[in-house]
Amino acid sequence: MKLTEAFQESYQPVAVLDDDAIYNHCSDIFYHECLAVFHDADGSVVETDEYLKNNNIAQIGQRFDQHIVGVVLELLATPATPALGCSISARSFLKDGWWKEQLNMLAGRPDIAGRLILEIHDVEEFRKAPSTMLLLKKLRNAGCLLALEDFGVGHSSFHAMMTMEPDIIKINKSFLWRADSGLRYRDTYHHLVGLARTIAPIVVAEGVESYSHLKAALKAGATHGQGNVLGVAQVARPQQSIRWDKDKQKQRDLCLKALGAED
Numbered sequence: 001m002k003l004t005e006a007f008q009e010s011y012q013p014v015a016v017l018d019d020d021a022i023y024n025h026c027s028d029i030f031y032h033e034c035l036a037v038f039h040d041a042d043g044s045v046v047e048t049d050e051y052l053k054n055n056n057i058a059q060i061g062q063r064f065d066q067h068i069v070g071v072v073l074e075l076l077a078t079p080a081t082p083a084l085g086c087s088i089s090a091r092s093f094l095k096d097g098w099w100k101e102q103l104n105m106l107a108g109r110p111d112i113a114g115r116l117i118l119e120i121h122d123v124e125e126f127r128k129a130p131s132t133m134l135l136l137k138k139l140r141n142a143g144c145l146l147a148l149e150d151f152g153v154g155h156s157s158f159h160a161m162m163t164m165e166p167d168i169i170k171i172n173k174s175f176l177w178r179a180d181s182g183l184r185y186r187d188t189y190h191h192l193v194g195l196a197r198t199i200a201p202i203v204v205a206e207g208v209e210s211y212s213h214l215k216a217a218l219k220a221g222a223t224h225g226q227g228n229v230l231g232v233a234q235v236a237r238p239q240q241s242i243r244w245d246k247d248k249q250k251q252r253d254l255c256l257k258a259l260g261a262e263d
Contacts, residue, residue: 008037008235009034009035009037009068009071009235010034010035010036010037010233011033011034011084011233011234011236011237011238012032012035012226012231012232012233012234013029013030013031013032013033013230013231013238014029014032014033014085014204014224014225014226015027015030015224015225015226015230016029016224017205017214017218017223017225018218021214021225022211022214022215022218027225027230029082029231029238030083030202030224031082031085031115031117032082032083032084032085032238033084033085033086033087033117033119034068034071034084034085034086036064037233037235062089062092065088065089068087068088069086069102072084072085072086072116073102073105073116075237076115076116077112080239081237081238081239082238082239083115083116084116084117084238085116085117085119085147086119087119087121087149088118088119088120088121089120089121089125090120090121090122090123090124090125090126091122091125093125093126093132094128094129094132096132096135099135099139100135103135103138103142106142106143106144107142110142110143113139113142113144114143114144116144116145117144117145117146117147117168118139118144118145118147119147119149120136120146120149120164121149121150123148123159123160123164124154126159126160127159133163133164136164145167145168146164146166146167146168147167147170147202147204148160148161148164148168148169148170149170150170150172151169151170151171151192151196152172152175153172161196161199161200165199165200166200167200167201168200168202168203168204169196169199169202169204170203170204170206170226171189171192171193171196171203171204171205171206171222172206172207173206173207173227174207175189175192176189176205176206176207176213176216176217177207177209179216179220180212186216189216189220190219190220192220193217193220193221193222194220194221197223202223203221203222203223204224204225204226205224205225205227207226207227208225208226208227208229209227209228209229210229211229213227213229214230
């Protein structure tokens with residue numbers, strides 16, 4: 001079975017967290033993350049990490065990442081497509097020939113680069129090749145946004161936070177889910193979000209699966225959230241643009257650095 005035949009893409013919104021998200025059951029969309037939906041032999045949906053592990057696809061993870069990025073870049077070539085993010089492993093940067101080709105393209109297409117968010121995980125790999133940080137800096141200079149995924153898991157995420165200086169930090173969902181179980185974990189989550197906000201202007205609460213999660217994330221200070229209560233992943237490719245009509249100044253304050261907006 002070919003890798004590209006094992007999954008289909010879906011798109012889940014990363015949305016602004018504010019009072020409207022709670023009281024009006026709606027929220028402005030910042031961008032959509034392109035996700036891989038895997039299926040087992042009987043057609044059941046399998047978590048991405050589990051599927052890759054069980055099928056040893058991690059050994060060819062760079063090709064997997066290249067495919068996902070290629071899908072996103074193709075979509076972003078259409079002006080009507082809103083901002084898109086894709087989750088990729090830091091391992092894919094270790095052999096950077098392919099990335100240099102994409103960098104050359106993005107440098108000449110600011111309209112595409114400005115709507116691309118690279119969500120990076122497995123950041124411990126950066127310690128093996130510190131030179132990859134230069135490539136990330138060039139991608140940012142081309143207009144891409146860099147997101148640090150799974151923040152809080154492992155010591156490497158703290159090291160990466162300081163060295164990457166990401167535009168976006170996504171807090172691992174396990175911390176939000178634990179915050180529902182007691183004051184101790186709520187305090188931990190609050191401090192983790194606060195630490196992330198000292199580095200990045202955009203802090204995303206992952207795993208927002210209930211209104212209790214949503215309220216906890218908002219109270220902790222997360223600026224954005226991702227999860228089924230804010231929007232389920234859909235196979236249909238997103239077309240809507242970010243809405244700025246409700247509170248332009250608030251949106252501008254939250255996203256000024258990330259979007260490069262000007263008065």
